[in-house]
Amino acid sequence: MKKVTAFAPATIANFNVGFDFLGVALQGIGDEVTMSFNGTDSNTILSIENGADLPMEAAKNCCSVVVRCMQEELQDFKGVDIHIKKGFASGSGLGSSSASSAAAAFAYNDIMGEPFTKNQLVYFAAQGEKAACGSPHVDNVAPSIIGGMVMQKASDPADFISLPILPDLYAVLLYPQIMVKTSDSRSILKETMAVRTASEQIGYMGSFVSSLYLQDVALFKAAMQDVVIEPMRSMLIPKFAEMKAAVLDQGALAFGISGSGPSVFTVVQGKEMTEKIQHCHETIYNTTDLDYKVYISPINANSGAIIL
Numbered sequence: 147m148k149k150v151t152a153f154a155p156a157t158i159a160n161f162n163v164g165f166d167f168l169g170v171a172l173q174g175i176g177d178e179v180t181m182s183f184n185g186t187d188s189n190t191i192l193s194i195e196n197g198a199d200l201p202m203e204a205a206k207n208c209c210s211v212v213v214r215c216m217q218e219e220l221q222d223f224k225g226v227d228i229h230i231k232k233g234f235a236s237g238s239g240l241g242s243s244s245a246s247s248a249a250a251a252f253a254y255n256d257i258m259g260e261p262f263t264k265n266q267l268v269y270f271a272a273q274g275e276k277a278a279c280g281s282p283h284v285d286n287v288a289p290s291i292i293g294g295m296v297m298q299k300a301s302d303p304a305d306f307i308s309l310p311i312l313p314d315l316y317a318v319l320l321y322p323q324i325m326v327k328t329s330d331s332r333s334i335l336k337e338t339m340a341v342r343t344a345s346e347q348i349g350y351m352g353s354f355v356s357s358l359y360l361q362d363v364a365l366f367k368a369a370m371q372d373v374v375i376e377p378m379r380s381m382l383i384p385k386f387a388e389m390k391a392a393v394l395d396q397g398a399l400a401f402g403i404s405g406s407g408p409s410v411f412t413v414v415q416g417k418e419m420t421e422k423i424q425h426c427h428e429t430i431y432n433t434t435d436l437d438y439k440v441y442i443s444p445i446n447a448n449s450g451a452i453i454l
């Protein structure tokens with residue numbers, strides 16, 4: 147019986163400048179989804195390793211939701227048994243439901259003989275995101291499937307641009323072990339903003355994209371600002387302002403909220419900087435009674451979903 151396992155990485159969505167349309171894949175952190183045909187026309191979640199609190203019902207788990215959407219599109223309902231191995235916590239801000247959704251889309255596409263393109267897989271994986279938090283945003287699933295730094299160019303039909311990346315970039319992530327559900331973190335966002343603020347943020351986004359094509363590190367650093375979302379969400383994250391000031395003082399290129407939080411990310415150039423930043427985060431969080439985890443990952447193009 148054919149069995150397929152796919153790995154899809156964790157991601158940093160928004161990346162300060164691109165709320166809901168920009169994201170970056172991480173390396174070595176992610177979910178594995180294994181599936182095999184079960185001879186029926188329904189899909190079953192058989193086990194979830196490291197995710198005891200996640201739904202086993204096919205209608206609620208984002209892996210089976212994604213598979214069902216793909217079956218409907220194909221009008222071919224070959225059911226699968228699904229095993230999920232979670233590599234990091236749900237509600238962390240690192241795209242947990244998205245890594246599962248992306249791995250499920252990748253695995254089902256493989257077991258069915260690759261009927262879909264990567265762009266189509268992003269669309270199906272986004273239906274898993276919709277099941278998880280009510281919104282089919284693609285800024286986690288697109289980089290998780292495609293790899294590297296991915297910007298959404300159009301939504302209907304979905305299309306993406308893989309952006310160039312500056313050399314030798316690393317992300318240092320601090321995950322304070324508090325639960326911030328994406329749906330809650332979205333519900334606090336105001337629906338409207340001042341034209342002046344919109345204009346400022348568009349300027350940062352334009353400068354950011356220019357910095358990548360020009361390979362201009364100073365411009366990248368100046369551009370990595372979030373004047374729209376950070377002011378509304380940063381109060382959900384203990385010690386946010388203190389960490390931001392400390393890592394920028396240490397020479398980091400950028401600091402911000404990973405996706406909907408509570409994880410935060412720092413971008414540095416050069417591996418030697420990562421230890422310094424990790425120490426900086428730990429020094430600040432050791433003054434609290436919160437548990438936390440630190441993840442370090444290169445940011446480069448070779449980081450999308452794969453069949454294991």
Ligand SMILES: Nc1ncnc2c1ncn2[C@@H]1O[C@H](COP(=O)(O)OP(=O)(O)OP(=O)(O)O)[C@@H](O)[C@H]1O
Binds near residue numbers: 243
């Ligand atoms: N396979 C799955 N993996 C993770 N979460 C899942 C899965 N299937 C369903 N869910 C549900 O998705 C919701 C988690 O979504 P939420 O977007 O809040 O967190 P998240 O995906 O970890 O996002 P982020 O990491 O970006 O904060 C939970 O209600 C969880 O039960």
Ligand SMILES: N[C@@H](CCO)C(=O)O
Binds near residue numbers: 241406
């Ligand atoms: N762009 C989404 C990502 C959620 O992981 C948000 O910020 O709500």
